[in-house]
Amino acid sequence: MKKDKVFSFVVRHLGFLKDVPLLPHVFDSLLKFRVFLRNPVLLDWLDEIEAEVLQWEGTVVGLHQYGGIQFDHKGKEIGHLHSNGLLDVLYTREMKLLLLKEGRIQPHHVFEKSGWISFYILTKEDKNYAKELLKIAYDQVQKKFATRKPYTAQSVSP
Amino acid sequence: MTTNFYRATLLKGFAMSNLLALLMVGLFKYTKLQDSGALVFSIFVIVPILMGIVSSWFWMKINLKSNALVGYSLINGSLAILFSYVFLREGVICLLIVSPLIFVFIIAGAFLGKRMFQKNNQTLNVSVFSLLFVVFVTDSLSEHNYVNLVADEMVINATPEQIWKHVVAFEKIEKKDDYWLFQIGMPSPAQTTVEGYYKGAGRKCIFSNGYTFDEKIVTYEPNKDLTFDIIGQPLDPEIMGHIDILRGQFLLKDNGNGTTTLIGNSWYRLHVFPIWYYDIWAKSITRNVHLRVMEHIKMLSEKG
Numbered sequence: 001m002k003k004d005k006v007f008s009f010v011v012r013h014l015g016f017l018k019d020v021p022l023l024p025h026v027f028d029s030l031l032k033f034r035v036f037l038r039n040p041v042l043l044d045w046l047d048e049i050e051a052e053v054l055q056w057e058g059t060v061v062g063l064h065q066y067g068g069i070q071f072d073h074k075g076k077e078i079g080h081l082h083s084n085g086l087l088d089v090l091y092t093r094e095m096k097l098l099l100l101k102e103g104r105i106q107p108h109h110v111f112e113k114s115g116w117i118s119f120y121i122l123t124k125e126d127k128n129y130a131k132e133l134l135k136i137a138y139d140q141v142q143k144k145f146a147t148r149k150p151y152t153a154q155s156v157s158p
Numbered sequence: 159m160t161t162n163f164y165r166a167t168l169l170k171g172f173a174m175s176n177l178l179a180l181l182m183v184g185l186f187k188y189t190k191l192q193d194s195g196a197l198v199f200s201i202f203v204i205v206p207i208l209m210g211i212v213s214s215w216f217w218m219k220i221n222l223k224s225n226a227l228v229g230y231s232l233i234n235g236s237l238a239i240l241f242s243y244v245f246l247r248e249g250v251i252c253l254l255i256v257s258p259l260i261f262v263f264i265i266a267g268a269f270l271g272k273r274m275f276q277k278n279n280q281t282l283n284v285s286v287f288s289l290l291f292v293v294f295v296t297d298s299l300s301e302h303n304y305v306n307l308v309a310d311e312m313v314i315n316a317t318p319e320q321i322w323k324h325v326v327a328f329e330k331i332e333k334k335d336d337y338w339l340f341q342i343g344m345p346s347p348a349q350t351t352v353e354g355y356y357k358g359a360g361r362k363c364i365f366s367n368g369y370t371f372d373e374k375i376v377t378y379e380p381n382k383d384l385t386f387d388i389i390g391q392p393l394d395p396e397i398m399g400h401i402d403i404l405r406g407q408f409l410l411k412d413n414g415n416g417t418t419t420l421i422g423n424s425w426y427r428l429h430v431f432p433i434w435y436y437d438i439w440a441k442s443i444t445r446n447v448h449l450r451v452m453e454h455i456k457m458l459s460e461k462g
Contacts, residue, residue, distance in 0.1 A: 025269070028269075044224070
């Protein structure tokens with residue numbers, strides 16, 4: 001998987017600035033500007049992914065706190081997409097291991113040992129795979145909500 | 159959606175965001191919120207973000223794709239830059255320097271606005287606008303003062319005595335400019351003349367476009383130290399109200415082996431903010447002014 005060297009450099013060396021209000025969004029705009037000049041079709045693919053995810057029941061899109069857009073289902077994050085085409089998705093550890101075996105994803109670019117994974121969208125096929133990755137995470141979150149016991153007075157009584 | 163509606167909506171976005179920028183910059187300039195005349199960071203950061211948000215508010219009706227939103231934001235930024243050229247009489251090089259800042263913050267504002275208005279939460283919208291406005295006013299009323307020094311050094315294969323005469327004044331630099339900003343039209347140092355070889359003497363630094371910096375020698379220690387204050391700057395729109403060159407200095411250090419280290423120092427005051435952006439340019443330009451002059455002195459001194 002080809003890495004975005006500029007992005008990796010900024011995350012590694014200037015990551016401490018991520019909590020400065022608006023700064024991650026300004027950086028993400030810089031990425032958009034670069035993509036617009038060098039590979040505008042990527043922005044179309046990101047729009048397409050966003051449109052597809054928003055069709056799934058109960059999903060909403062918002063700004064990710066560290067730049068890019070974030071997909072949520074019932075208040076729980078499914079994943080987020082940076083404007084350079086880097087998709088970060090959260091899975092259970094078992095699912096992460098399973099997907100790693102497919103060889104297309106990598107452990108998260110910062111939190112390698114967590115359930116997060118990273119995937120760079122570089123081609124049209126990658127775009128379709130990104131949708132699949134998000135759908136798997138969506139199904140996982142949905143399943144979790146479905147199996148969660150409903151809150152009743154009886155269930156909390158001693 | 160008809161083509162006319164699309165075009166009218168686009169135009170409204172361009173017009174209203176630029177009108178807002180014009181009002182804010184006008185308010186800032188003509189109410190003299192800054193005693194020092196500095197152009198604060200809000201002008202280059204908060205105003206473009208607000209422009210992006212305002213244009214987004216109009217453009218959400220035509221549901222622009224990301225590429226279109228970036229493209230139209232760039233056009234919007236270009237219009238703002240064009241208006242700055244016409245109404246604020248800014249120089250072309252200055253506008254070139256400021257443009258990346260304007261473009262990036264307009265794009266940031268446009269996408270921020272897009273997400274804000276998607277949520278359709280009036281409390282959030284009012285809060286964001288109020289917060290940005292408060293930052294603008296606070297920044298405009300705050301004191302801004304930034305002075306910096308740029309120092310460069312060069313080893314010359316000549317004695318301090320051989321170098322000194324070329325430090326105080328030198329004939330025209332014939333070498334072609336090799337710094338890209340000089341190549342595209344920023345004036346570069348061309349010649350220095352002096353009234354006399356003593357403390358208090360007047361000195362003139364003449365640039366390639368004929369503009370002259372008037373200087374006065376304040377330290378004159380032959381073969382060691384030439385320090386001069388800048389007492390008159392040219393009325394060039396590229397520097398007027400943006401940077402004041404305060405003082406220049408050449409120090410010569412005998413290395414004891416037939417070579418001399420020539421040190422060039424310049425002190426300047428910046429009137430444009432944010433410093434983290436403009437000081438990169440100020441340092442780069444000052445450094446290239448130094449290097450052009452110092453390389454010329456080196457060439458003359460080593461020639462004998």
